[in-house]
Amino acid sequence: MTQPIHILNGPNLNLLGTREPDVYGTLSLKEIEQACAKHARDLGYEILFRQSNHEGELIDWLHDANVNACAVVFNPAAFTHTSVALHDAVRAIEPPVIEVHLSQTAAREAFRHHSYIALAARGSITGLGLQSYLLGINAAITSLGN
Template identity: 50%
Template structure:
């Protein structure tokens, strides 16, 4: 595959509510890496993989849903950490289901070792996979898994 063909592969990265506070919000749970630090790592990784990424963070459910809708025809994959919306948003789940863009769900903490209400993910059922519990490295693993899935599925 040529470098140009690889560049055509594009991934939308979505960060949900409160992730803009990474680095200061409960570092014992979420780590000390800031959201900008994670985004820099993702940009470096995307360059190494030869893909394009677009990154959106929002504390508003509708902005995330709109971003998913706008991904149609533009992105071949979605990497999402929906934050608390993972456990509450049927709207985000339905948007992901509607666009049928392969999605990998990531979480910094292991949601299954936390409060019971965090054990359920509305997104998991419509995602190709889920990675949680590896801190900022969850994003790296998620991007690698998603790109591998996309390239294998082409």
């Protein structure tokens, strides 16, 4: 059986559904997880879905994905714009990493226009709400060459 796709989520995403719904939408993180699981299953893959507010834990999960995932869909949230350590962790692992964001970061505050993760990821999908995740799964699978 193929290893799962790891879907990793960064800080404050546990508040989805109630946090700035005009920016991030009204879906909860649990609802996004359920949609991702169904979409991946329809494509013949399983997922491991995780969220942390702690940078070091996300780094540990990226290291774990190097051994236990076929690919990673990663929403680093605010760490996108600040974390060289996450950038280095993405560069250090073999599975393809697709960066995703619910909101269109390029159309937001100037400090959100730069992504350290995009410099290391296979690709980035932003601004499409839930579709960013689903397209991220598609891109991750395509990156595997299957």
